[in-house]
Amino acid sequence: MINRSSLIENKNMSKLTWFGVGGCSKYYFQPSSEQDLFSFLKDNNMNLPIYPLGAGSNIIIRDQGYDGIIIHFNKLKEIFIDKKGVITAYCGAMDADVARFARNHLRTGLEFLIGIPGTIGGGIKMNSGAYGSEIKKILIDVTAINKNGILKKFKVSDLKLDYRTNKLNDEWMFLKARFKSNIGSKDLIQKKMKEIIQSRKKSQPTGQKTGGSTFMNGKDFKAWQLIDASQCRGLKNGGAIISNKHCNFIINENNATATDIEALGEIVKEKVFKNTGKKLNWEIKIIGKK
Numbered sequence: 001m002i003n004r005s006s007l008i009e010n011k012n013m014s015k016l017t018w019f020g021v022g023g024c025s026k027y028y029f030q031p032s033s034e035q036d037l038f039s040f041l042k043d044n045n046m047n048l049p050i051y052p053l054g055a056g057s058n059i060i061i062r063d064q065g066y067d068g069i070i071i072h073f074n075k076l077k078e079i080f081i082d083k084k085g086v087i088t089a090y091c092g093a094m095d096a097d098v099a100r101f102a103r104n105h106l107r108t109g110l111e112f113l114i115g116i117p118g119t120i121g122g123g124i125k126m127n128s129g130a131y132g133s134e135i136k137k138i139l140i141d142v143t144a145i146n147k148n149g150i151l152k153k154f155k156v157s158d159l160k161l162d163y164r165t166n167k168l169n170d171e172w173m174f175l176k177a178r179f180k181s182n183i184g185s186k187d188l189i190q191k192k193m194k195e196i197i198q199s200r201k202k203s204q205p206t207g208q209k210t211g212g213s214t215f216m217n218g219k220d221f222k223a224w225q226l227i228d229a230s231q232c233r234g235l236k237n238g239g240a241i242i243s244n245k246h247c248n249f250i251i252n253e254n255n256a257t258a259t260d261i262e263a264l265g266e267i268v269k270e271k272v273f274k275n276t277g278k279k280l281n282w283e284i285k286i287i288g289k290k
């Protein structure tokens with residue numbers, strides 16, 4: 001039976017993304033369990049696109065809204081460990097919670113997740129990484145579900161994860177993932193996590209409305225260096241600004257709209273291209289009507 005109570009029409013999405021901007025989703029569904037999600041997808045006869053959302057830390061939803069169904073995974077967040085040390089996390093679990101869970105079970109290898117403010121689902125989609133590690137290095141496999149409620153398990157090699165990308169068809173939404181880990185010392189794991197947190201505080205704006213790194217690095221360049229060299233640090237458009245602290249971050253400084261933020265990104269792309277001949281590609285996902 002569909003838990004219709006969690007299907008909302010015309011849901012304002014602005015509070016559900018880190019940027020704090022964006023319009024309404026035609027429908028918004030927040031499954032409370034795997035069964036709830038499965039039933040919804042099996043019974044859903046609305047012919048609308050479906051888009052999975054995690055913590056909203058890498059996304060802009062445009063002001064004109066999204067003409068489809070956004071499925072918010074944030075309540076599917078259980079984490080388990082088996083006797084062999086394999087950690088299973090539902091894809092709505094926050095990366096930092098998975099890092100802390102591993103530490104509490106004396107398992108090492110997942111410390112880098114402490115600094116990424118997203119969910120496991122978003123992390124797999126983006127092959128998120130930091131401090132020399134990335135999802136690809138720890139993922140064993142992921143169970144995904146499509147719009148018809150069909151479940152399928154993919155090995156990490158099936159996903160072809162690369163720098164902030166994967167090659168899996170967008171029809172698949174990630175449900176639960178298994179991660180490898182090694183036995184570690186709680187003190188050392190804690191020390192590493194503390195170092196990561198402190199280092200991020202130094203290099204990145206914290207407590208700000210942002211989407212993290214705006215553009216991807218290229219094979220032969222760092223996006224921030226091109227942005228800096230093109231005099232974009234501190235550049236403003238409406239309420240949006242290029243961070244002075246980390247110039248690959250856009251900040252919603254003063255009631256920016258999604259349009260302000262996207263347009264600022266496009267201005268930066270243009271300036272960088274004119275100045276260096278290099279084409280920047282958005283790392284942040286942008287959805288919704290123009």
Ligand SMILES: Cc1cc2nc3c(=O)[nH]c(=O)nc-3n(C[C@H](O)[C@H](O)[C@H](O)COP(=O)(O)OP(=O)(O)OC[C@H]3O[C@@H](n4cnc5c(N)ncnc54)[C@H](O)[C@@H]3O)c2cc1C
Binds near residue numbers: 057130172
């Ligand atoms: C301050 C800050 C610092 C950051 N630092 C880093 C960093 O160090 N390294 C790094 O890699 N990233 C970083 N990011 C970016 C971001 O946190 C990661 O990309 C994160 O993994 C996104 O997860 P999310 O749950 O927020 O995804 P969302 O923003 O909700 O979505 C991003 C993409 O993932 C997809 N997605 C989400 N859940 C699922 C699912 N269950 N199944 C299928 N697709 C799904 C969405 O459809 C969308 O395409 C940072 C962001 C911020 C704001």
